[in-house]
Amino acid sequence: MIGVFQRVSQASVAVEEGRGAGHFEAICKGVVALVGVERGDDEALADWMAGRIASLRMFQDAEGKMNLDVREVGGAVLVISQFTLAASTRKGTRPSFGNAESPDRAEELIGRVCATLAHEFGVEVKTGVFGGAMQVALVNEGPVTLIVQRGGVSAIND
16 A cells, blocks of 8 residues: 655545546645555555554644644545556556556555544545546645655655
């Protein structure tokens, strides 16, 4: 599972046509969490990812240090499923999506991330539409963007 988390002052997602047409969600202060599910990811990893989203200290305290998490600033999380995060770009110029989980399983695990954030961590969660053609708009504060993969924060290495 791969996550790209962006600290935002506002963000929204809209689906204009196709699956989920008319869907619109927005948050003010919080985190946009783009989440990609890879083959072999499981419920334990989804729970771990939810915990990372909820507890990463991405927000500044009174001294200007990133010491506060989304809950401590009263923020919300906009979760967007993004299978393209599982792409490999090692060969050629066309991304390969062989590492992406099947849509049904990925949708189930993204749902679990959202449910765990809301129920176990008490975070307000908004979502895009799984498999929908979404338009995401955001104001990245800082900018602060963190990449989280499996067991820890990492750089993109493809």
